[in-house]
Amino acid sequence: METIRLKAVKNVTRHWWLMLFAGVLLIGLGVWVIIAPVDSYLSLSMTFAVGMVLAGLFEVMFSITNYKHIQGWGWTLAGGMIDLFLGAYLLYYPLLTMIVLPLIIGFWMLFRGFMAIGSSIELRAYGMMDWGWLMFTGIMIIVVALIILGNPLFGIINIIIWTALAFIISGIFRIYLALKLREFRNKP
Numbered sequence: 001m002e003t004i005r006l007k008a009v010k011n012v013t014r015h016w017w018l019m020l021f022a023g024v025l026l027i028g029l030g031v032w033v034i035i036a037p038v039d040s041y042l043s044l045s046m047t048f049a050v051g052m053v054l055a056g057l058f059e060v061m062f063s064i065t066n067y068k069h070i071q072g073w074g075w076t077l078a079g080g081m082i083d084l085f086l087g088a089y090l091l092y093y094p095l096l097t098m099i100v101l102p103l104i105i106g107f108w109m110l111f112r113g114f115m116a117i118g119s120s121i122e123l124r125a126y127g128m129m130d131w132g133w134l135m136f137t138g139i140m141i142i143v144v145a146l147i148i149l150g151n152p153l154f155g156i157i158n159i160i161i162w163t164a165l166a167f168i169i170s171g172i173f174r175i176y177l178a179l180k181l182r183e184f185r186n187k188p
Contacts, residue, residue, distance in 0.1 A: 016181035019174050026171030033164035041156065044163055045097040048105070049090035056084025072122065079115055083108075102155030106148035113141030 033040040059080030067073040086104065090097040097104075116138030124131040148155035 014185065016178050016185060018178075019181060020178035023171040023174030023176075023178060026167045026174060028171075030164045030167030030171060033160060033167060037160045040163070041101075041160060042094065042098055044159060045101050046091070046094060048101065049087050049094075049097055052083045052087030052108075053091065054087075056080045056082070056087055060084060072118070075115065075118065079111065082111070102148055102152035102159070105155060105159070106145045106152070109141050109145035109148070113138045113145055116141060 033044075057080070059076060061080075063073045063077035063080055067077075086108070090104070116134055120131045120134035120138060123134060148158075
């Protein structure tokens with residue numbers, strides 16, 4: 001059994017270089033976000049709008065398929081509909097999206113933070129032990145949302161910086177993983 005598992009791992013490591021290329025690509029994207037912040041901000045704005053549409057669709061489907069099993073399914077449906085319509089609107093007006101993206105993210109995060117707090121209270125009612133972490137997360141989401149709403153430029157700058165850092169760190173991780181896979185592949 002152990003030999004079969006080791007052989008499977010060796011087969012997976014055969015294409016270690018693909019992970020290396022992915023890492024280099026992600027680092028390149030991170031550098032591009034820093035070098036061309038306006039272009040990358042437009043791309044991020046459109047990606048955010050598409051993400052909101054897709055998340056809204058999934059959340060609407062989730063709430064409709066589980067309406068018999070979730071007490072507050074209407075709130076989930078409302079959140080999904082808001083994401084769906086807001087995302088579609090933002091896709092239609094890309095320049096407006098760039099201008100108001102920090103405010104939209106701020107209000108969206110505020111709404112989601114309150115939803116997380118409501119979900120944590122519901123989980124506590126069901127006897128879940130770890131509901132406090134969800135409550136804490138909801139409170140932190142609200143705090144960040146209020147900071148972004150209070151200073152939209154802070155939101156724009158942070159969107160660009162954190163996206164660039166996320167790409168670069170993900171790229172470094174993938175390169176490290178690729179080198180470890182190559183190292184494992186070359187072991188006798």
